[in-house]
Amino acid sequence: MAKAKATVHGAVSLVNAIANQKGATLGIALQVNATVQTEPGKGILIKSENKSLSSNLINNTVKKIISKKDLEQNKITITLDSEIPTGYGLKSSSAISSAVVLACAKLFRPRLTDQQILVAGVDASLESKVSITGAYDDACSCYYGGFNVTDNAKRKRVRFDKGPSNLMAVIFIPKNRKRGNLKRLKTLSSVFECAWELAKHARYWDAMIINGLATSSILNSEPRIIAELVEQGALGASISGNGPSIAAITKQENESSIRKVFSTLDGNILVSKISNKKANVYEV
Numbered sequence: 001m002a003k004a005k006a007t008v009h010g011a012v013s014l015v016n017a018i019a020n021q022k023g024a025t026l027g028i029a030l031q032v033n034a035t036v037q038t039e040p041g042k043g044i045l046i047k048s049e050n051k052s053l054s055s056n057l058i059n060n061t062v063k064k065i066i067s068k069k070d071l072e073q074n075k076i077t078i079t080l081d082s083e084i085p086t087g088y089g090l091k092s093s094s095a096i097s098s099a100v101v102l103a104c105a106k107l108f109r110p111r112l113t114d115q116q117i118l119v120a121g122v123d124a125s126l127e128s129k130v131s132i133t134g135a136y137d138d139a140c141s142c143y144y145g146g147f148n149v150t151d152n153a154k155r156k157r158v159r160f161d162k163g164p165s166n167l168m169a170v171i172f173i174p175k176n177r178k179r180g181n182l183k184r185l186k187t188l189s190s191v192f193e194c195a196w197e198l199a200k201h202a203r204y205w206d207a208m209i210i211n212g213l214a215t216s217s218i219l220n221s222e223p224r225i226i227a228e229l230v231e232q233g234a235l236g237a238s239i240s241g242n243g244p245s246i247a248a249i250t251k252q253e254n255e256s257s258i259r260k261v262f263s264t265l266d267g268n269i270l271v272s273k274i275s276n277k278k279a280n281v282y283e284v
Contacts, residue, residue, distance in 0.1 A: 003037040006102035006281040010084040010272070011091040011141035012169055012240040012247040014208040015196045016215055018182055019189040021153040023137030024199035024207060026249070027145035027275040028169045030090065032082040034099035035284065038107060041075030048080040054093065054130050061097045061124040065104040065112075076104075085270075088173055089241025093130045094138035097121035102281045118143055119155060138241070145276040149199045159200055163274040167235070170258045172246045174267035179243050180219035188214045208236030208249070215239040216246075225261065232257035249274070 010030040017023030044062055046055050058078060066076065078100060084092040098121045105112045105120075112120075122134040131138075136155050140148035149159040185192070191214045199207035212226040216239050225246065229237035233254030240247045248258050255271065262269050 001037065001039045002107050003035065003284040004103040004106035004281055005033060005035045005284050006099040006106070006279065007031055007033050008095045008099040008102065008142050008279040009145060009275045009277060010095050011138055012171070012249075013089065013211065013238055014147070014204055014236065015149075015199050015211045016185060016192060016241070017135070017137050017150075017152050018185045018242070019192040020196065022151055022193070022196045024147070024149040024196060024204070025091070025137045025141035026147050026163055026169075026204070027141040027277070028090075028272040029275040029277075030083040030270070030272045032080065032084060032092070032095040032099045034096065034103045035079040036100070036103035036107060037077045037079075038074040039077070040073070042072055043075050044071075045075065045077045046080070047077065048082075050080070050082060050086055053080065053086060053096070054128055057093055057097060057124060057128040057130050058100055060128050061100045061121060062104055064120040064124050065101055066108050070108060085173055085245075087177060088245040089239065089243050090171065090245055091135070091138040091142050091241065093125055094121065094135050095142040097124050098139055098143050098279060102279055106281045106283060114143065122155065143279045145278055147202075147204055149196070159202065161202060162276045165274060165276065167249055167251060167274045168255065169272045169274065170248045170250060170255060170262070171240070171270040171272065172262040172265060172267055173270060174244045174265065176266070177244060182219075182242055184218045185215065188218065205236035205249070208238045212236070212238030215243070219243045225265075228261045229258060232261055234258055
């Protein structure tokens, strides 16, 4: 019997990658823990308190790392414990798939590189249809922490920087989980391209605000909220991922002003530090 535990963090969007397959993200401290245990037998058993989790994603992820032969000889139990709400654009599926890959690789394929681990999670996300682009941008910030600007089609990090440790993400989780029509994001592809170029030159907050105005105008949200957040001291604010959560990055002293903007809306508020922590794994 062997057991490994991996920890991977969440992230928020700076530039949505759907329009052009180019994205930018920033790591936050909310985390996912995946414990993988093997014992004689066969089959994959998933234990999680989260009922909306994609078991399809987890099964596909396991199969990317553990060979058919090993799956015939081992019963694999995966226990997931996540602080990241699923289905709100906070990168839970990227964090989960990376954590599962990392823990499986520790036990079965310890020589895999960071890039191989990331790509296995991205491929599993595409196959399970939990992501349109494979979310390489999300996976990078979940795995490495900090700022990551990526070309998802080429699976390449174009730029990465540490995030300022004195900042926090104030995240609004709306009661209404409705998302807008994602295909319509392509109508503003030139705007997203501009936002990505800004991120590529480390103008992260400008990129995030442009992305916020563009995505909120399409994905059933109010662009004025983005402007209000900036007015109240947010450095950057945007719908995260495909929504419906909204993230505002701010210094601690502006947290209560940001909360006030969100308190007029129907939903919950989460606060998380910015994270520069790389994913880690160890045998238990």
